Amino acid sequence: MPLHPLIGHIAARNRLSQAIRSGKLPQVLLLTGPVGVGKQRLALWLAQLARCEKPGGEPCGECRSCRLVLTLSHPDVHWYVPIPRPKASDVDKLVEEAAQSIAHVMDERRSEPLYQPADGMATHSLASVRLLQRRAALTAVEGGRRVFILAEADRLIAQESSQEAANALLKLLEEPPAESLFILTTVEPRRLLPTVRSRAVRIRLGRLSDSEVSTFLKTHMRPPVSSRDLDQRVALAEGSIGSAFGSGEEMGKAQTAATQWIEAVLAGPGPAYEKALKQTTWAARGEFTAMLDALADTLGDAARETLGQNVRRSVPKALLRYREPAPLLQAMERVADAREAAWGNVNPQVLLAVLGEELAEVL
Numbered sequence: 335m336p337l338h339p340l341i342g343h344i345a346a347r348n349r350l351s352q353a354i355r356s357g358k359l360p361q362v363l364l365l366t367g368p369v370g371v372g373k374q375r376l377a378l379w380l381a382q383l384a385r386c387e388k389p390g391g392e393p394c395g396e397c398r399s400c401r402l403v404l405t406l407s408h409p410d411v412h413w414y415v416p417i418p419r420p421k422a423s424d425v426d427k428l429v430e431e432a433a434q435s436i437a438h439v440m441d442e443r444r445s446e447p448l449y450q451p452a453d454g455m456a457t458h459s460l461a462s463v464r465l466l467q468r469r470a471a472l473t474a475v476e477g478g479r480r481v482f483i484l485a486e487a488d489r490l491i492a493q494e495s496s497q498e499a500a501n502a503l504l505k506l507l508e509e510p511p512a513e514s515l516f517i518l519t520t521v522e523p524r525r526l527l528p529t530v531r532s533r534a535v536r537i538r539l540g541r542l543s544d545s546e547v548s549t550f551l552k553t554h555m556r557p558p559v560s561s562r563d564l565d566q567r568v569a570l571a572e573g574s575i576g577s578a579f580g581s582g583e584e585m586g587k588a589q590t591a592a593t594q595w596i597e598a599v600l601a602g603p604g605p606a607y608e609k610a611l612k613q614t615t616w617a618a619r620g621e622f623t624a625m626l627d628a629l630a631d632t633l634g635d636a637a638r639e640t641l642g643q644n645v646r647r648s649v650p651k652a653l654l655r656y657r658e659p660a661p662l663l664q665a666m667e668r669v670a671d672a673r674e675a676a677w678g679n680v681n682p683q684v685l686l687a688v689l690g691e692e693l694a695e696v697l
């Protein structure tokens with residue numbers, strides 16, 4: 335299946351296509367913006383435009399090059415996604431393993447273009463960066479500009495080899511090979527290494543409008559949703575197509591788990607607290623990180639509520655006793671730290687136990 339069409343971000347598109355037309359497109363770009371608004375999709379759109387045989391303000395969508403990009407099979411467009419850490423024993427095998435993992439994700443995205451965020455444990459390890467280096471050193475298969483997309487670039491935090499991976503990437507970005515374009519994407523630019531961040535020209539993408547999200551869901555949701563479910567999803571999605579698609583059962587599950595957990599922590603030491611800390615349902619990292627995200631959202635809503643601002647979700651009772659946002663914001667920071675640690679090789683139970691104690695202190 336080809337990629338779904340890019341929605342919204344008209345100002346960014348105009349800016350980028352003008353830059354291409356005037357020959358002033360920077361070689362290293364950083365696309366930032368909330369989760370699920372289409373950062374990677376815009377990167378692919380730009381790859382398409384940079385390679386299009388009949389480019390206008392938009393890629394034509396019909397030439398051979400456009401079709402190859404849209405089916406994720408262009409030999410000069412490389413999309414690097416976070417993957418589980420390769421385990422092979424020597425460098426060549428590690429790089430080979432990384433290439434296979436990425437190819438596997440591409441296969442999945444070809445069959446289902448509406449993908450979920452990468453698993454919380456997935457990273458860009460040194461093997462992925464080496465692969466990127468090797469490919470960048472080659473000349474274009476079909477001539478012209480080569481495009482390298484580094485999705486969720488903040489996940490370049492692979493433990494012991496992090497410095498080496500970062501240095502290798504930095505070297506590439508400092509002196510990009512001729513006729514190459516690097517597009518990094520991230521929700522959280524502060525989590526990028528400052529040296530990497532400073533090499534890139536940043537383009538901020540905002541949230542989509544409710545009507546853009548709604549139109550997209552109506553066209554692409556399979557099976558189609560009822561209009562009531564549609565309205566609910568659009569309201570919960572807050573301008574993110576990714577969230578709108580995830581806002582069914584899974585988001586509800588993460589939200590429920592987060593609510594139960596924070597209520598148990600706030601109830602203080604006792605059976606519920608013990609049980610919450612010993613939760614054993616976090617075998618899947620994706621579920622664990624989704625729960626942490628829901629927890630951060632819940633605390634954020636509770637903080638907004640203290641300021642009399644509108645919130646989209648109902649705030650758990652236990653969090654309604656605060657008069658000021660400060661403790662809630664502190665708690666959010668602790669959750670963000672835990673979310674970051676969850677990308678490493680940390681045991682979720684241990685992480686949650688530590689987080690529980692930290693939250694009990696600040697709340």
Ligand SMILES: [Zn+2]
Pocket residue numbers: 385386387388389393394395396397398399400401
């Ligand atoms: Zn084209």
